[in-house]
Amino acid sequence: MSEVIHAGQQDDHHDDHHDHGPDKGLARWLFTTNHKDIGTLYLWFSFAMFLVGGVMALVIRTELFQPGLQFVNPEFFNQMTTNHGLIMVFGAIMPAFVGLANWLVPMQVGAPDMALPRMNNLSFWILPFAFGIMISTLFMEGGGPNFGWTFYAPLSTTYAPDSVTFFIFAVHLMGASSIMGSINIIATILNMRAPGMTLMKMPLFIWTWLITAYLLIAVMPVLAGAVTMMLFDIHFGTSFFNAAGGGDPVMFQHIFWFFGHPEVYIMILPAFGVISHIIPAFARKTLFGYDSMVYAVASIAFLSFIVWAHHMFTVGMPLAGQLFFMYTTMLIAIPTGVKVFNWTATMWRGSMTFETPMLFAIAFVVLFTIGGFSGLMLAITPVDYQYHDTYFVVAHFHYVLVPGALFSIIAAVYFWFPKWTGKMYNETLGKLHFWLSFIGVNITFFPQHFSGLAGMPRRIPDYPLQFADFNMVSSVGAFIFGFSQLFFLYVIIHGIRSGTPAKARAWEGAKGLEWTLPSPAPYHSFTHPPKVTDEEVHA
Amino acid sequence: MANADTDQSVYYVPHSGWYPVVLALGLMLTVTGLASWLNDTKAGEPHTWTQSIIGFAMVAFVLYCWFAKVIAENQQGLANEQLKRSYVWGMGWFIFSEVMFFAAFFGALFYTRSIAVAWLGGEGAKGIVGDYLWPEFDATWPVMSNPDATAFPGPAENMKAPSVSSWYAYLPFWNTAILLFSSVTIHWAHSAIKANNRKKLIGWLLFTVVLGIIFVGLQIEEYVIAYTQMGLTLDSGIYGSTFFLLTGFHGFHVTLGTIILIVQLYRAIKGHFNSQDCFGFEAASWYWHFVDVVWVGLFIFVYVL
Numbered sequence: 001m002s003e004v005i006h007a008g009q010q011d012d013h014h015d016d017h018h019d020h021g022p023d024k025g026l027a028r029w030l031f032t033t034n035h036k037d038i039g040t041l042y043l044w045f046s047f048a049m050f051l052v053g054g055v056m057a058l059v060i061r062t063e064l065f066q067p068g069l070q071f072v073n074p075e076f077f078n079q080m081t082t083n084h085g086l087i088m089v090f091g092a093i094m095p096a097f098v099g100l101a102n103w104l105v106p107m108q109v110g111a112p113d114m115a116l117p118r119m120n121n122l123s124f125w126i127l128p129f130a131f132g133i134m135i136s137t138l139f140m141e142g143g144g145p146n147f148g149w150t151f152y153a154p155l156s157t158t159y160a161p162d163s164v165t166f167f168i169f170a171v172h173l174m175g176a177s178s179i180m181g182s183i184n185i186i187a188t189i190l191n192m193r194a195p196g197m198t199l200m201k202m203p204l205f206i207w208t209w210l211i212t213a214y215l216l217i218a219v220m221p222v223l224a225g226a227v228t229m230m231l232f233d234i235h236f237g238t239s240f241f242n243a244a245g246g247g248d249p250v251m252f253q254h255i256f257w258f259f260g261h262p263e264v265y266i267m268i269l270p271a272f273g274v275i276s277h278i279i280p281a282f283a284r285k286t287l288f289g290y291d292s293m294v295y296a297v298a299s300i301a302f303l304s305f306i307v308w309a310h311h312m313f314t315v316g317m318p319l320a321g322q323l324f325f326m327y328t329t330m331l332i333a334i335p336t337g338v339k340v341f342n343w344t345a346t347m348w349r350g351s352m353t354f355e356t357p358m359l360f361a362i363a364f365v366v367l368f369t370i371g372g373f374s375g376l377m378l379a380i381t382p383v384d385y386q387y388h389d390t391y392f393v394v395a396h397f398h399y400v401l402v403p404g405a406l407f408s409i410i411a412a413v414y415f416w417f418p419k420w421t422g423k424m425y426n427e428t429l430g431k432l433h434f435w436l437s438f439i440g441v442n443i444t445f446f447p448q449h450f451s452g453l454a455g456m457p458r459r460i461p462d463y464p465l466q467f468a469d470f471n472m473v474s475s476v477g478a479f480i481f482g483f484s485q486l487f488f489l490y491v492i493i494h495g496i497r498s499g500t501p502a503k504a505r506a507w508e509g510a511k512g513l514e515w516t517l518p519s520p521a522p523y524h525s526f527t528h529p530p531k532v533t534d535e536e537v538h539a
Numbered sequence: 540m541a542n543a544d545t546d547q548s549v550y551y552v553p554h555s556g557w558y559p560v561v562l563a564l565g566l567m568l569t570v571t572g573l574a575s576w577l578n579d580t581k582a583g584e585p586h587t588w589t590q591s592i593i594g595f596a597m598v599a600f601v602l603y604c605w606f607a608k609v610i611a612e613n614q615q616g617l618a619n620e621q622l623k624r625s626y627v628w629g630m631g632w633f634i635f636s637e638v639m640f641f642a643a644f645f646g647a648l649f650y651t652r653s654i655a656v657a658w659l660g661g662e663g664a665k666g667i668v669g670d671y672l673w674p675e676f677d678a679t680w681p682v683m684s685n686p687d688a689t690a691f692p693g694p695a696e697n698m699k700a701p702s703v704s705s706w707y708a709y710l711p712f713w714n715t716a717i718l719l720f721s722s723v724t725i726h727w728a729h730s731a732i733k734a735n736n737r738k739k740l741i742g743w744l745l746f747t748v749v750l751g752i753i754f755v756g757l758q759i760e761e762y763v764i765a766y767t768q769m770g771l772t773l774d775s776g777i778y779g780s781t782f783f784l785l786t787g788f789h790g791f792h793v794t795l796g797t798i799i800l801i802v803q804l805y806r807a808i809k810g811h812f813n814s815q816d817c818f819g820f821e822a823a824s825w826y827w828h829f830v831d832v833v834w835v836g837l838f839i840f841v842y843v844l
Binding site for chain 2: 022023027028030031032033034111112113115116117118119121122125126129130132133162165166168169170172173176179182183184186187188190191192217218219220221222224225226228229231232234235236237238239240242243244245246247248250251254255258316318524
């Protein structure tokens with residue numbers, strides 16, 4: 001091992017002759033094969049989509065501010081709910097995690113770059129085209145997709161606007177992008193680890209992304225199959241989802257949710273990884289129960305394949321099916337509980353400080369757990385008959401996705417910001433952003449539990465007077481939350497422009513190979529594999 | 540140990556390049572052109588293929604350049620053992636994604652066949668709706684008469700296998716034999732590479748390509764018979780839907796596999812492969828074995844059972 005030299009010390013004098021820096025100007029971003037450039041592209045793209053989807057959310061909340069129809073017509077309202085969901089899931093949350101993976105996976109496993117750098121660029125550049133197609137449908141004759149983000153047949157086939165054809169191909173492109181991105185991440189993790197980093201020494205962000213990538217490769221093709229059947233039902237006269245020809249619209253729901261439930265975990269498992277890095281760093285302790293964390297993530301991934309029909313309890317399934325899916329769904333609470341317990345135990349008697357990433361991480365643990373509990377309520381079949389398609393469901397999945405997945409992404413951005421830019425953001429501004437987000441998100445979504453339990457259906461532009469107060473509160477919260485994300489943009493740009501220089505190990509408690517590199521990290525991470533020391537693993 | 544480290548130090552990270560972004564643009568042009576074409580056709584308006592053809596030409600051109608470049612890099616010795624392992628992982632997981640794509644269609648077949656059609660026929664507690672809407676519908680597989688026989692006239696005949704003794708006159712049986720045999724011939728081609736016997740490699744590979752082409756030809760023949768003589772079409776209900784999408788996507792994959800094998804044949808003739816360095820060929824042969832396995836599934840569940 002004598003030839004293994006620490007890459008951080010090595011970069012300045014040895015690698016110049018075969019190193020290639022970035023291209024100049026726009027060409028750098030169009031043609032790049034560099035994992036950091038591509039990670040940056042993913043992150044800015046996802047932020048742009050987050051704002052687009054956010055504007056749609058605010059259109060929805062404006063219409064719902066008061067009962068009655070005053071702002072948009074119902075047809076456009078349906079297009080807003082549909083596109084808000086699709087853009088947030090496929091355009092904001094998923095690409096943000098892929099962006100984080102691009103930035104972090106090579107640095108955390110001690111690799112020079114992703115395993116297949118050109119394909120990495122292709123995975124990204126498909127996305128702007130796919131979302132260009134999807135957003136353009138809103139301006140087509142007959143309007144954009146209006147059938148909900150779950151695009152149930154026959155709403156999305158027999159009764160769909162013509163633009164659905166474009167929507168179908170946009171989904172195909174996104175799927176291709178996700179599959180290639182996942183293959184790249186798996187190949188990097190399995191093939192590019194520095195010597196000595198065995199599987200059970202990998203950082204948890206790496207573990208969670210390895211399993212997430214596996215889920216993506218397993219289910220994105222199933223989604224492609226579902227939209228392909230739609231395409232053939234619409235244009236070639238097949239009857240997959242048409243009972244008149246011997247098919248079944250309920251089958252669409254089965255295929256969709258076979259994709260859709262693992263998809264839910266695709267959006268949360270990398271979040272678990274992020275939180276498992278941030279909490280130990282600011283509690284200044286090693287993560288409690290590393291092995292059980294790995295097994296919990298693997299169990300959740302396995303269970304995600306056998307719970308899908310809990311989205312369909314009211315559709316008319318045989319009793320045996322309802323029981324099966326109820327019990328398997330409840331089982332998920334066990335590995336998830338293990339994780340929440342371990343995060344809490346990590347904080348127990350730690351020397352805790354509360355910088356912005358830690359605030360977001362703690363809020364994640366608390367608020368994600370609330371979303372988990374409401375999920376457990378929804379898992380109980382007879383109770384779901386009451387809650388199904390109400391705002392209680394909306395409150396549930398927004399609690400796991402906004403203060404869950406999204407908070408973890410924001411936490412990750414603050415946590416690794418010094419490593420990416422070499423600058424430290426302004427802590428006061430960061431904390432202000434946290435409190436605005438934290439308050440805004442709860443004002444928005446907590447009242448929706450109550451309106452949902454009282455029976456307010458989701459996806460409608462108008463509602464009875466009795467729900468007026470909760471909706472008004474919710475809309476006020478949505479605007480607070482929405483505008484505090486513009487403030488987030490300001491905090492980030494302020495940090496990039498006038499932040500104070502950051503140390504290599506920007507946080508004293510942070511562990512992992514990425515913190516052994518200088519800040520900002522060199523263009524090529526580890527041209528020579530680093531030595532994996534015991535202090536840097538199990539962070 | 541030191542050796543492995545030296546190898547890793549030259550893991551080849553390619554320079555920036557225009558292939559990916561142009562490929563993405565080509566894909567976008569292809570699919571939006573296709574979508575416009577489909578919508579115009581449906582609306583009975585004049586339509587054109589031009590945009591899709593331009594897009595597809597871009598895709599094909601970039602793929603050609605891209606693969607050529609990867610091959611050239613390998614020949615210059617830029618690809619070390621570790622990079623080659625990345626390609627191996629990549630191909631393996633790509634095939635897994637293809638397996639899951641077919642799983643969606645097999646799932647649709649199993650679900651409609653054993654659940655949806657039975658309920659439409661009135662079976663069990665969930666059969667009441669089918670009984671109410673289409674009381675005369677009889678649940679059989681293959682579905683020869685659809686619940687709404689006016690909107691979806693059923694096929695006159697189906698592709699179900701006759702008893703084993705008359706398989707000699709049953710086209711899918713011969714297709715099965717051809718494809719299974721082609722898996723053996725490609726294995727022999729692989730053995731020839733391992734023995735550094737280029738002549739044998741070219742011979743068996745050529746033989747495999749010919750078998751692939753014969754298979755696709757017979758599939759086309761089967762489709763022509765289905766459409767012209769059996770009344771079995773895409774719009775003849777759930778049986779036709781599952782039959783054509785399953786066999787159609789398989790046939791599409793065999794076509795793709797044959798093209799890949801032709802490229803490998805060309806490379807074999809140019810002398811690219813030796814017993815130590817032949818992953819391009821091996822990836823193609825994995826793909827070929829994969830389409831073969833899918834066909835076995837199809838033969839059992841679509842034709843025989």
